[in-house]
Amino acid sequence: MFLLCLQVAVALYGLASMAVLVAVFGHRSRWARLCVVSSVAAWAFHAVSCTEMLAVAHRWMPVGMHEVQSVLALLISTVFLLILWRYRTLSFGVFALPLALLLAFVPALGPDKYTFSSPLVRSGWLFVHIVALMMAYAALIFSLTASLLYLVQERRLKNKRWPGFLEWLPPLETMDQIAQTTLVLGFCGMTVGLFAGSLIAQEQYGAHYFADPKIWLSFLVWGLYVVMLFVRRSTGLRGLRAVYMSSLVFIAMLSVWAANLFSSVHRFGAP
Amino acid sequence: MRISLTGLNHKTAPVELRERLAIAREKLSTETAELLSYDGVCECLILSTCNRVELLVCHEREDPGLPGYLNRRFSVDAAALQPHLYNYKDADAVRHLFRVASSLDSMVVGEPQILGQVKESYFAARDVGAVGPELERLLQSAFAAAKKIRTETRIGASSVSIASVAVDLARKIFGSLEGKRVLLVGAGKMSELAARHLMQQGAGSLLISNRTHERALAMAAKFNGHVIRFEELLARADEADILITSTGSTEFLFRAPHAQQFLQRRRNRPMFFIDIAVPRDVDPAINRLEGIFLYDIDDLQSVAAANLADRGGEARLAESILDQEIERYKHRTEALDVVPALVDLQAAAEEMRQAELRRNHAHLRSLTAEQQEAVDAITRGLMNKFLHQPLLMLKAAAREGDSARIEAIRAAFQRESRNGHSEALGPETSLDSAEQSGEAKTLLSKS
Numbered sequence: 001m002f003l004l005c006l007q008v009a010v011a012l013y014g015l016a017s018m019a020v021l022v023a024v025f026g027h028r029s030r031w032a033r034l035c036v037v038s039s040v041a042a043w044a045f046h047a048v049s050c051t052e053m054l055a056v057a058h059r060w061m062p063v064g065m066h067e068v069q070s071v072l073a074l075l076i077s078t079v080f081l082l083i084l085w086r087y088r089t090l091s092f093g094v095f096a097l098p099l100a101l102l103l104a105f106v107p108a109l110g111p112d113k114y115t116f117s118s119p120l121v122r123s124g125w126l127f128v129h130i131v132a133l134m135m136a137y138a139a140l141i142f143s144l145t146a147s148l149l150y151l152v153q154e155r156r157l158k159n160k161r162w163p164g165f166l167e168w169l170p171p172l173e174t175m176d177q178i179a180q181t182t183l184v185l186g187f188c189g190m191t192v193g194l195f196a197g198s199l200i201a202q203e204q205y206g207a208h209y210f211a212d213p214k215i216w217l218s219f220l221v222w223g224l225y226v227v228m229l230f231v232r233r234s235t236g237l238r239g240l241r242a243v244y245m246s247s248l249v250f251i252a253m254l255s256v257w258a259a260n261l262f263s264s265v266h267r268f269g270a271p
Numbered sequence: 272m273r274i275s276l277t278g279l280n281h282k283t284a285p286v287e288l289r290e291r292l293a294i295a296r297e298k299l300s301t302e303t304a305e306l307l308s309y310d311g312v313c314e315c316l317i318l319s320t321c322n323r324v325e326l327l328v329c330h331e332r333e334d335p336g337l338p339g340y341l342n343r344r345f346s347v348d349a350a351a352l353q354p355h356l357y358n359y360k361d362a363d364a365v366r367h368l369f370r371v372a373s374s375l376d377s378m379v380v381g382e383p384q385i386l387g388q389v390k391e392s393y394f395a396a397r398d399v400g401a402v403g404p405e406l407e408r409l410l411q412s413a414f415a416a417a418k419k420i421r422t423e424t425r426i427g428a429s430s431v432s433i434a435s436v437a438v439d440l441a442r443k444i445f446g447s448l449e450g451k452r453v454l455l456v457g458a459g460k461m462s463e464l465a466a467r468h469l470m471q472q473g474a475g476s477l478l479i480s481n482r483t484h485e486r487a488l489a490m491a492a493k494f495n496g497h498v499i500r501f502e503e504l505l506a507r508a509d510e511a512d513i514l515i516t517s518t519g520s521t522e523f524l525f526r527a528p529h530a531q532q533f534l535q536r537r538r539n540r541p542m543f544f545i546d547i548a549v550p551r552d553v554d555p556a557i558n559r560l561e562g563i564f565l566y567d568i569d570d571l572q573s574v575a576a577a578n579l580a581d582r583g584g585e586a587r588l589a590e591s592i593l594d595q596e597i598e599r600y601k602h603r604t605e606a607l608d609v610v611p612a613l614v615d616l617q618a619a620a621e622e623m624r625q626a627e628l629r630r631n632h633a634h635l636r637s638l639t640a641e642q643q644e645a646v647d648a649i650t651r652g653l654m655n656k657f658l659h660q661p662l663l664m665l666k667a668a669a670r671e672g673d674s675a676r677i678e679a680i681r682a683a684f685q686r687e688s689r690n691g692h693s694e695a696l697g698p699e700t701s702l703d704s705a706e707q708s709g710e711a712k713t714l715l716s717k718s
Contacts, residue, residue, distance in 0.1 A: 154561070158564065172446075172541060236539035239562065
């Protein structure tokens with residue numbers, strides 16, 4: 001049943017992705033309405049699908065690539081709808097909706113062959129750890145996108161190219177607020193995620209767990225996040241330098257994800 | 272009398288050149304008087320706005336050489352000036368003036384300021400006696416056409432003035448204008464309008480700074496704003512999110528180091544400079560700073576071009592109204608041109624009648640006074656009846672602008688054309704010409 005819901009959600013994401021392109025680039029209000037309706041419907045089906053998927057597995061933690069992708073797509077869709085509700089701008093849908101579609105497409109094809117057998121996956125703390133960190137990923141994707149779009153809009157305003165293909169870009173200040181808000185949201189997610197992860201690690205493995213490259217890289221990213229937030233808040237950093245900083249943190253975050261390959265303990269294998 | 276119009280505008284010349292030729296409002300009368308004294312110029316008007324400098328003259332000679340006047344007067348190299356100048360004659364000059372007054376030639380088509388600026392130029396020219404009957408007629412027709420276009424089309428309905436373009440740009444930067452502070456430097460009409468638009472769109476508060484402190488106070492009272500002393504301008508300009516400047520300063524008021532300080536004090540929050548002044552008040556180099564957005568008059572042109580596309584239909588409708596108004600002006604001019612012909616015909620016929628009465632004086636002498644009066648009335652009636660049809664035809668030809676027919680009627684009565692020679696019906700007039708001219712005009716107006 002959850003698979004059917006996910007397939008409906010994917011179909012609706014597809015419709016929303018098409019509608020957002022016509023609405024944003026063609027300035028068509030009817031398509032904008034269609035995009036909003038289909039996005040909300042897709043989110044609802046997707047949320048039902050994820051909940052049922054985890055409920056059937058008797059755990060709250062997404063494991064395996066399909067589950068993680070599906071939850072990440074749901075989080076991206078959630079952030080997009082929050083931005084739409086708060087800032088009344090569809091423009092981010094141009095990136096967010098196709099991304100959600102791509103992420104949810106493979107999980108919608110069928111259940112994952114590979115699962116993790118560790119009893120840890122049934123831990124509530126691990127659920128908090130994973131979901132909070134995924135939220136941080138989703139938020140950082142939006143923050144980086146907003147910073148990049150800010151840069152494009154800034155260049156456009158400075159070069160005085162009117163009108164043009166990029167007419168749909170939201171105002172500078174809106175993008176700056178989105179970048180800042182998602183950054184804070186991502187920071188909260190990362191802090192909670194790391195805190196939950198540290199508690200689990202301390203409980204299960206003791207202090208030596210913190211010598212793992214994945215773990216210290218995670219704390220390094222958190223540190224970078226703190227620095228970026230501090231600099232942005234204190235100096236009002238915008239434009240190109242803000243993009244550089246966001247990109248740096250994003251790359252660091254990707255490297256944390258990739259660090260699973262080198263991690264000896266962060267594999268959720270059977271103990 | 273011939274009409275010539277020479278000038279340059281935002282389409283033909285860059286702001287750097289326009290600002291060299293720009294004439295301040297207070298100098299407009301003096302400059303117009305100067306132009307009037309130029310050899311061959313009978314009537315004249317100078318239109319100087321941030322987008323155009325144009326000389327409109329009525330002259331008898333073939334060409335008064337207005338480009339030469341501009342070269343000498345403004346010490347601009349002829350070679351540099353010539354490629355940017357346009358020169359219209361007679362019908363073309365009339366059309367151009369009508370288009371300018373109707374805002375169809377404006378940078379932002381449909382903007383309402385230009386009509387006021389043309390009127391200002393007209394008042395300045397009238398004050399120094401540079402407006403004669405020809406220019407008076409032309410300008411009044413242009414004003415009437417502009418008014419008609421504004422009322423009969425929606426050309427001014429959508430917000431496409433420089434002021435509203437500024438509002439649009441501010442929205443691209445700040446999103447909502449709610450709570451944003453606007454600083455007005457200088458107290459020009461255009462900047463006042465831009466500030467008014469911004470306030471109407473939700474801008475939080477207005478700061479005003481002007482060299483003449485009293486004027487700033489008056490404006491602050493009008494907009495419920497606050498005054499910044501001109502000496503404190505650089506120290507406090509960073510309080511504003513949007514800065515509109517339109518002073519008459521010949522040097523930059525804001526340069527890159529100032530903008531850097533503003534950004535530092537604002538913790539890099541963006542600042543939008545709208546430089547409406549010509550010569551410009553803001554150094555273009557500040558646009559290179561991250562967080563500073565500068566738009567001068569020329570930059571706004573690109574934005575206006577976008578809006579222009581949206582109002583294509585209205586502009587086309589306005590052009591057709593303009594065609595009608597130009598035709599009406601032409602007819603009116605020709606109708607007035609035919610007045611001397613009407614007077615001429617009547618005078619000649621009356622002269623013939625008097626001559627016949629004199630010739631037959633010996634025979635009529637035996638008549639009583641009453642009988643002589645009756646003869647006089649009969650001959651006068653005959654003459655009027657005889658002239659009635661040709662006069663009607665002359666009036667109709669004038670109304671329709673049919674100059675060939677006018678000439679044919681003149682020829683039929685062997686009257687000389689305006690530049691002609693023959694005078695078959697006699698050179699003298701016994702009637703008071705002014706009275707006859709009045710009669711002819713009455714006839715025309717009745718028609």
